[in-house]
Amino acid sequence: MRPNVLPLLLAMFLSTVPAATAAANERVLVFTSTAKFRHDSIPTAVSTLRLLAERERMAVDQSENAADFNDANLARYRVVVFANTTGDVLDATQQQAMETFIRAGGGFMGVHSAADTEYDWPWYGQLVGAYFKNHPEGLQFSRVQPEREGKPQGTSWPVRDELYNFRSNPRGAVQVTATVDERMYQGGTMGADHPIAWCHRFDGGRSWYTGLGHDTGLYRNRDFLAHLRQGLLYAAGRSPACG
Template identity: 90%
Template sequence: MRPNVLPLLLVMCLTVVPAAIAAPTERVLVFTHTAKFRHDSIPTAVSTLRLLAGRERMAVDQSENPADFNAANLARYKVVVFANTTGDVLDAEQQAAMEGFIRAGGGFVGVHSAADTEYDWPWYGRLVGAYFRNHPEGLQFSRVQPERDGKPVGTFWPVRDELYNFRSNPRGTVQVIATVDERMYQGGTMGADHPIAWCHAFDGGRSWYTGLGHDTAVYRNRDFQAHLRQGLLYAAGRSGEC
């Protein structure tokens, strides 16, 4: 029997070592609790974020439970994502835990209706960058123009989604990273400068937001996937560019 021991040990090493090498190094909490409208795209948003994070060796936990917002639990995470949250989702104590997470250097990613969340929490409004005002009827086509330092960069990419109008234009308080072209659809109210995604250093941490992500199909758009990936990397502090 002894001659079989060495081959067995080799097999064990070959199976255990790659798993250890591939082990996630950081964790992401994807929060999807809703108190108002609930998007059908939430499961797809979560699976897409899980896929993109996994490629970057980050593990994703999804939660619908506001009680997960406590200091001890949040300390386990590098990034918190609000993926199509709506309404008043955290109480005062949970809000304080989220503020502490950011002040300790944590990262935040807001997707679509994260801007339609917590209107009575001014700190959160500043974290996200702008609140939702309304949206044109239905899904419409436009093009997303990436920008850097206030100037277009690279090529635009087409998108079909629910295109938010915001209560204020966040330019000047955040770094705008993409706009949409209101000339291509009906119902835009922000004019020639319509930011749709932005980032900023905030209160000791990092915040990244995209107004896209309403429609399930948009998560199959490779440009949008690259967009979300960059948001995760920025929020995790792995990239200085968002």
């Protein structure tokens, strides 16, 4: 995608969305470190999150430096986003700083392969809600069905992305906010109930996760932009609704 297209698209989307009125000094840390597969969509994900956050009067810092995970630095932030991180990206001391951040009321937002991260850190697995298991081959089409309190909510929307299967179904431990329809593509293994996004209050803080976000093109989808915006608002404590 040409560099000037995303800001124009987001400007069109955000022109219909009321801006928040919270203090402008709230900050978001977007962490994009990878120890395994690295997604080509990371720069687009960062640009999108930056523009969404700025619309909500929050400043964004991007980092791939695990040393930024210390108590003093994380205390500067309202939300920490793991945007397509993979593998073991934090050591034990840095993990402890992240736990302290959440226990102090911080917010977490995980995008796509945030679920393919830190398999040896059980607390993180609980924070995210479920770990990645595998995915069907290539990009495939399905529909995202928003839900609330276990029931379909509103109109489903089309998606073309890499559609994760998870090691466990998180329903029951989290509030599922969207599912995908496995009948529309090949390689789904979770059956009739396939959560793709969810949120929960966790260990003093807030966590929101979406399994979507692999494909750069998805960041041109207005429904996906609204999806990310709602996740950011929930993680920041701006909205009690996370879907």
